[in-house]
Amino acid sequence: MSAATTHPAAGARAGSTSGRLPGAVRLSLVRAGVEVRQFWRERDAVVFVFAYPILMLAIFSTVFGNEDQGTGVTEVGYAQYFLPGMVATGIMLTSFQSLVISIAVERDDGTLRRLRATPLPSTAYFGGKVLLTLATSLVQTAALLAVAALAFDVPMPTDPADWVTFAWVFVLGTATGTICGVGFSSLPRSGRSASAVVTPVVLVLQFISGVFFAFFALPSWMQTVASVFPLKWIAQGMRSVFLPDEMAALETSGSWQLAATAGVLVAWLIVGLVVAVRTFRWRRRDDG
Amino acid sequence: MTSTTRPSPAPPAGAPGRPADRGADHGVDHGREVREHPAERAAVRVRGLAKRYGPKQAVDGLDIDLATGEIVAVLGPNGAGKTTTVEILEGFRARDGGEVRVLGEDPARAGRAWRARIGVVAQDSRDQAELSVAESVRATARYYPAPRDPDEVVAAVGLTAKAGARVRSLSGGQRRRLDVALGVVGGPELLFLDEPTTGFDPQARRTFWDLVLRLRDAGTTILLTTHDLAEAAHLADRVAVVRDGRVVAEGTPETLGGPAARTPVVTWTADGVRHTERTDAPTALAAHLMATAAGPDGEVVDLCIARPSLEDVYLGLVTDGADA
Numbered sequence: 070m071s072a073a074t075t076h077p078a079a080g081a082r083a084g085s086t087s088g089r090l091p092g093a094v095r096l097s098l099v100r101a102g103v104e105v106r107q108f109w110r111e112r113d114a115v116v117f118v119f120a121y122p123i124l125m126l127a128i129f130s131t132v133f134g135n136e137d138q139g140t141g142v143t144e145v146g147y148a149q150y151f152l153p154g155m156v157a158t159g160i161m162l163t164s165f166q167s168l169v170i171s172i173a174v175e176r177d178d179g180t181l182r183r184l185r186a187t188p189l190p191s192t193a194y195f196g197g198k199v200l201l202t203l204a205t206s207l208v209q210t211a212a213l214l215a216v217a218a219l220a221f222d223v224p225m226p227t228d229p230a231d232w233v234t235f236a237w238v239f240v241l242g243t244a245t246g247t248i249c250g251v252g253f254s255s256l257p258r259s260g261r262s263a264s265a266v267v268t269p270v271v272l273v274l275q276f277i278s279g280v281f282f283a284f285f286a287l288p289s290w291m292q293t294v295a296s297v298f299p300l301k302w303i304a305q306g307m308r309s310v311f312l313p314d315e316m317a318a319l320e321t322s323g324s325w326q327l328a329a330t331a332g333v334l335v336a337w338l339i340v341g342l343v344v345a346v347r348t349f350r351w352r353r354r355d356d357g
Numbered sequence: 358m359t360s361t362t363r364p365s366p367a368p369p370a371g372a373p374g375r376p377a378d379r380g381a382d383h384g385v386d387h388g389r390e391v392r393e394h395p396a397e398r399a400a401v402r403v404r405g406l407a408k409r410y411g412p413k414q415a416v417d418g419l420d421i422d423l424a425t426g427e428i429v430a431v432l433g434p435n436g437a438g439k440t441t442t443v444e445i446l447e448g449f450r451a452r453d454g455g456e457v458r459v460l461g462e463d464p465a466r467a468g469r470a471w472r473a474r475i476g477v478v479a480q481d482s483r484d485q486a487e488l489s490v491a492e493s494v495r496a497t498a499r500y501y502p503a504p505r506d507p508d509e510v511v512a513a514v515g516l517t518a519k520a521g522a523r524v525r526s527l528s529g530g531q532r533r534r535l536d537v538a539l540g541v542v543g544g545p546e547l548l549f550l551d552e553p554t555t556g557f558d559p560q561a562r563r564t565f566w567d568l569v570l571r572l573r574d575a576g577t578t579i580l581l582t583t584h585d586l587a588e589a590a591h592l593a594d595r596v597a598v599v600r601d602g603r604v605v606a607e608g609t610p611e612t613l614g615g616p617a618a619r620t621p622v623v624t625w626t627a628d629g630v631r632h633t634e635r636t637d638a639p640t641a642l643a644a645h646l647m648a649t650a651a652g653p654d655g656e657v658v659d660l661c662i663a664r665p666s667l668e669d670v671y672l673g674l675v676t677d678g679a680d681a
Binding site: 088089090091096099102106107111175178179182183185187188190351352 | 447448449469470472473475476477479481482483484485486487488492496497499500501502503523539540543
């Protein structure tokens with residue numbers, strides 16, 4: 070056993086096994102660096118995530134450009150009415166949909182298995198995902214607002230209170246979408262099927278939550294169904310930011326219901342967290 | 358082979374005089390004697406490991422030991438339970454029964470500090486495609502409390518020239534060497550290598566073997582699973598053959614299967630008839646043949662003296678009495 074006692078490579082190590090394990094916050098930042106780099110280098114995904122809400126806004130605003138939406142007393146241009154829904158759908162895209170697909174793919178391609186074999190805590194893996202989601206959502210929403218303001222002359226809110234609402238709906242919506250994405254990611258059988266499984270869910274939610282159509286124009290049973298899910302509330306919260314206060318009269322309840330918005334999003338956050346923690350799998354569902 | 362300096366198993370107890378048909382039983386018997394390593398030197402100790410998938414008993418009372426600093430190759434046909442066993446040792450899978458100690462801990466309960474001491478090179482990784490080689494190794498190094506220098510590790514696997522290249526652009530062999538770099542950058546005491554050279558060209562395989570032996574010489578204990586018998590013969594200090602979820606034979610590559618399995622085979626042709634004889638004294642037999650069976654030119658026709666290779670022994674072990 071002479072070989073075992075010499076350890077020529079041991080000198081290259083900092084301090085054998087006595088070194089302390091790096092903390093979860095620091096490792097979340099390391100993971101975020103990896104996630105952001107990988108995300109930016111997947112050009113097609115970057116284009117899709119950032120261009121989709123902007124493209125939708127452009128198409129719908131152009132097609133329905135002369136159909137103002139309003140109460141008769143207060144009318145706003147279609148682009149302005151449509152923008153909050155696009156902000157909401159963008160948040161759902163970058164948080165929920167992207168995470169479901171990326172985690173399912175990473176379960177397939179060996180990323181999760183490799184990380185599981187290292188001392189990286191799972192909290193740091195999710196921390197990295199949350200930071201990536203926040204970064205992409207911020208960039209995407211900023212780009213969407215810039216295009217809306219500059220190309221479609223949508224007036225931006227001037228009241229600081231509106232921006233405070235925007236900030237908490239944005240953060241809470243992103244957090245809820247992220248956590249629900251982690252929970253939902255265990256459902257698709259493989260990375261390849263993930264997008265097929267999640268896309269219909271996202272599409273249906275978009276149609277019934279007042280993203281593509283004026284929510285007040287939907288049948289009431291559809292409004293009721295949508296009220297169970299977070300997207301309707303994120304969109305409604307964003308409408309309170311970008312639409313004149315008088316238009317609250319068009320909401321089903323006649324008000325913006327900000328307290329209910331916070332309540333529903335927090336409830337989904339908590340339920341999502343419990344489900345995500347209980348169902349998260351490092352391996353594929355069909356793998357033993 | 359460095360294996361001569363390592364603890365050798367006791368000679369097999371069973372079956373002298375049983376020629377080619379070695380039963381699975383005697384391997385198990387002699388294996389018991391090999392497994393008594395002093396506790397402080399045991400990197401891995403497994404007793405009676407069991408794992409069932411539905412109706413299939415994938416692992417069925419498997420025992421294995423790894424002493425610190427040795428390379429042990431686990432051989433066996435597909436479905437024999439190799440991968441399941443390794444995944445249980447890595448902490449990826451729960452077991453149904455048996456006793457498992459890896460670096461002194463139960464992998465099912467071990468935490469981050471334990472994972473910092475193991476390295477895993479799994480099969481078929483396609484992850485991190487968009488990172489560069491250097492980025493990938495550096496990020497992984499930061500997960501560990503006392504990592505090796507990432508640039509040195511990249512150099513050790515011969516990827517310095519590719520350090521700036523995207524992982525996606527690597528060839529199969531380069532990708533595999535990156536996997537090894539990622540598996541060892543944390544400075545593991547125990548490294549799991551799962552069929553590491555599948556798809557390598559002969560030269561890349563040879564380079565890879567040198568790398569593995571250097572790791573071992575640096576004190577790393579290595580558990581290697583492979584289908585490549587030449588690889589096991591070249592790298593392993595000991596080999597364990599797994600069949601139907603248990604170890605059926607264990608020993609150094611030179612002694613696996615016992616002396617009976619290694620008895621040289623002398624073949625020759627006399628009067629147009631092919632003769633085969635197994636003997637421990639092949640030289641004497643050859644001399645005898647020279648005197649009695651040589652032609653007018655003094656040559657024995659088609660004379661051949663061969664020792665069964667590890668592959669011959671292995672095939673004997675895994676096909677003997679097999680149901681399929």
